[in-house]
Amino acid sequence: MRDTSFCSVSCALILIFCLTFSSAFSKTVPLRIVSVNGTLSEILVGLGLESQIVGVDITSTYPPSLEKLPKIGHNRNISSEGILALNPDVIVTSDQSMMSANVLKQLNSSGKKVVTFKQEYSEEGTVNLIREMGSYFNAKPQAEKMIKSLKSDLAKLPKTTTPKKLLFIYARGTGTLMVSGKNTSLDKMFTLIGHKNAVTDFTDFKPLTSESLLAANPDVLVLFSSGLESVDGIDGLLKVPGVAYTNAGKNRKIVSMDGQFLTGFGPRLGKAAAELAQKVK
Known part of the structure; x- marks a missing residue:
């Protein structure tokens, strides 16, 4: 009876240790992210993920600190080899990207995670994009902070009485x-x-x-x-x-x-x- 209780307690402790270790390990191993779009790169930084970005396209110019990262090219000049050489865990792009269908097919076939976010050219579309990325990368509070700032800026736009x-x-x-x-x-x-x-x-x-x-x-x-x-x-x-x-x-x-x-x-x-x-x- 005593041996059985000891084994049960020991197994429970080992299980707790393993779960704790696994959780801690998952938090200390960040994703390696490659961004194929300047707007997505900017949002990633706003979400607090700049340290996890390992490569960007040449439209990723803001914030200026992104300039130091390896560049993968621009639009149809981007190659799958250049992206995969950076060994990313996640490749983010938008449905407005001009990346060739062949490159996108190669990336999807590589086993790497390719995430395409929908981008619409409007206030609502921008809010939805930020919110969607915040949800995907588990950074909702940071996303909502960006959205609040965005809406505040737009609310200050002057009214136009004589359209040009x-x-x-x-x-x-x-x-x-x-x-x-x-x-x-x-x-x-x-x-x-x-x-x-x-x-x-x-x-x-x-x-x-x-x-x-x-x-x-x-x-x-x-x-x-x-x-x-x-x-x-x-x-x-x-x-x-x-x-x-x-x-x-x-x-x-x-x-x-x-x-x-x-x-x-x-x-x-x-x-x-x-x-x-x-x-x-």
């Missing part, structure tokens, strides 16, 4: 000029701040032509800072056929912003919207 026509030009030198149509992140940002897209007859992006530019006749031209630099600034842009004859060109109403900040639709959405609204006044 805005046109976004994606530039990589004068040889590559594209304009943003409906349902793009730029289109949604323009709407968010109470203005409107100067072009509404197509979705996604199309090459810029002088004819379409004059027909749209935007009041303000918006570019990424890197894009404006690639065409030698405002003076260089005004030399592009048609630009100088638009209302924006005549008034030199050309604004630029950091690309990821402007189009990320992440935790800094309210701040980006406020900066753009101020610049297009």
